[in-house]
Amino acid sequence: MLVLLLLIWKNKFKWCVFSLCGNQSSAGGIIAFRYTDLVRATKSFSEKLGGGAFGSVYKGVLSDSKITIAVKKLDGASQGEKQFRAEVSSVGLIQHLNLVKLICFCCEGDHRLLVYEHMLNGSLDGHLFKKSYNAAFLSWSTRYQITLGVARGLSYLHQSCHKCIIHCDIKPENILVDSSYVPKVADFGLATFVGRDFSRILTSFRGTAGYIAREWLSGVPITPKIDVYSFGMVLLEIISGRRNSSAGTSHDASSSSSYKHDEFFPVQAINKLHSGDVRSLVDPQLHSDFSLEEVERVCKVACWCIQDSEFDRPMMGEIVRVLEGLREIDMPPMPRFLAAIMEQSGAATSM
Numbered sequence: 001m002l003v004l005l006l007l008i009w010k011n012k013f014k015w016c017v018f019s020l021c022g023n024q025s026s027a028g029g030i031i032a033f034r035y036t037d038l039v040r041a042t043k044s045f046s047e048k049l050g051g052g053a054f055g056s057v058y059k060g061v062l063s064d065s066k067i068t069i070a071v072k073k074l075d076g077a078s079q080g081e082k083q084f085r086a087e088v089s090s091v092g093l094i095q096h097l098n099l100v101k102l103i104c105f106c107c108e109g110d111h112r113l114l115v116y117e118h119m120l121n122g123s124l125d126g127h128l129f130k131k132s133y134n135a136a137f138l139s140w141s142t143r144y145q146i147t148l149g150v151a152r153g154l155s156y157l158h159q160s161c162h163k164c165i166i167h168c169d170i171k172p173e174n175i176l177v178d179s180s181y182v183p184k185v186a187d188f189g190l191a192t193f194v195g196r197d198f199s200r201i202l203t204s205f206r207g208t209a210g211y212i213a214r215e216w217l218s219g220v221p222i223t224p225k226i227d228v229y230s231f232g233m234v235l236l237e238i239i240s241g242r243r244n245s246s247a248g249t250s251h252d253a254s255s256s257s258s259y260k261h262d263e264f265f266p267v268q269a270i271n272k273l274h275s276g277d278v279r280s281l282v283d284p285q286l287h288s289d290f291s292l293e294e295v296e297r298v299c300k301v302a303c304w305c306i307q308d309s310e311f312d313r314p315m316m317g318e319i320v321r322v323l324e325g326l327r328e329i330d331m332p333p334m335p336r337f338l339a340a341i342m343e344q345s346g347a348a349t350s351m
Contacts, residue, residue: 020205030092031104035111042071050123052270054080054189059118069103069116073111083189084112090165090188100176100186116186121180123186124234125172128241140282140290142181143238147298148323149183150175155316157185158224164194166201166222170230171211172237192222199223210245214337215310225310228319232305235298236269241283266306267338274301274331297322303332 033238039045042060055074062069074080084107092102106113121127124146126135138146150170157165165173168190173290176184194201200221207216213229216222236244244265273283278296301322307313312333314322321327 008211015278030088030102033104033106033113033115035113038071038106038113038115041069045071045073047285060115067103070116070118072114072116074113080112084114086191087114087188089148090191090193094156094161094165096153096156097116098149098183098185099156100184117214119176119184119186121177121181123173124175124177124183124238127177128172128237129243129272137285140180140286140294144291144294144298144323145234146175146177146181146183147238149236149322150185150231151316151320151323153183153185154227156322158227158316163196164224166192166194166224167227167230168192169207169211170202170227170234171208172234173208174233193333194224204348210243213310214308223310224316225313228305228313228316229310231316231319232302232313233266235302236265239267239281239283239298239302241285264338264341266303267341269299270334270338271342273303274334297325297329300329300332303335304329307332308336 007343044057045056045058047059049059049070051057055072058071058073060069060071061067074084087102088105091099093106095101095302099345100119101117102114104115104119121136127138127202151227154167154170159168165188167185167188169187170185171172174185174187178184192201192203200219200223207226207230211230213222213226216226233244242265246263267326269281272278273296278299279292281299282290282295300315301319305313305319318327322329
């Protein structure tokens with residue numbers, strides 16, 4: 001890999017050009033802005049778009065180009081610094097239709113800000129779970145294209161970059177959709193890199209409850225298959241249009257005793273898939289306006305993705321081919337974890 005870093009001071013900023021060589025090549029620029037420029041662009045951070053554990057996101061406009069931007073303002077804690085470095089070093093060096101684009105950043109004094117292209121339609125969770133009154137309802141064809149786009153983005157991260165990039169936090173909140181509902185994987189603050197000479201890496205536990213692969217909880221070195229697991233959980237939520245677990249149900253993936261099988265959607269999904277009744281799993285607001293063949297395909301993929309063993313889960317490149325209709329997929333077995341939930345629920349009912 002040849003990495004060419006050209007620094008040219010021009011008025012208020014540095015221009016950085018990165019050239020990457022691999023299966024695919026990309027070249028792009030990242031501008032380093034002054035803090036005062038971003039204060040002006042966001043009107044003193046007056047319009048908040050959202051927030052997370054490490055900071056908040058604000059809407060802004062670049063005065064010269066009139067481009068609408070989303071500015072992530074990270075806090076000054078060490079975790080904020082780690083997230084800043086992780087995002088600049090990962091998404092700053094890659095370009096893909098289904099990965100959010102980092103336009104510029106600010107690293108001035110204690111200020112750490114990341115500037116992204118603004119996604120007009122926000123994040124996927126807002127549409128699936130109707131988190132705002134103006135959230136658009138997603139048709140099945142739109143949902144299917146979102147699943148395929150996210151799969152392509154993750155396949156690129158895992159298999160086409162110079163180093164494998166594991167996102168580590170795939171969930172609907174980190175999938176943005178543009179004006180045409182093209183999905184963009186976002187928020188690389190927890191991302192980690194694995195050299196092509198290695199198959200796994202030991203990293204501290206992180207991520208979001210409900211989307212975490214169970215092997216990560218045991219402390220073993222991780223592989224890209226943790227993203228595959230999270231992707232499978234997201235697919236089930238895309239099918240149903242609701243969270244996999246109710247608000248009052250625990251997400252402790254280390255123990256099946258904290259789940260009730262009638263409240264945990266993955267249990268219902270694998271049961272209905274095996275009985276040939278995937279139609280009943282689909283978001284009722286779609287009113288039968290969907291492709292049953294595509295629903296079954298997505299459900300099969302999802303249930304393969306959430307298998308207990310990472311070795312039983314497919315790679316993202318394989319998933320892309322299945323979703324594109326270029327490869328058939330077998331019926332997935334019942335994961336042991338889900339079987340344990342059913343068994344414990346049955347035992348509790350008989351008492």
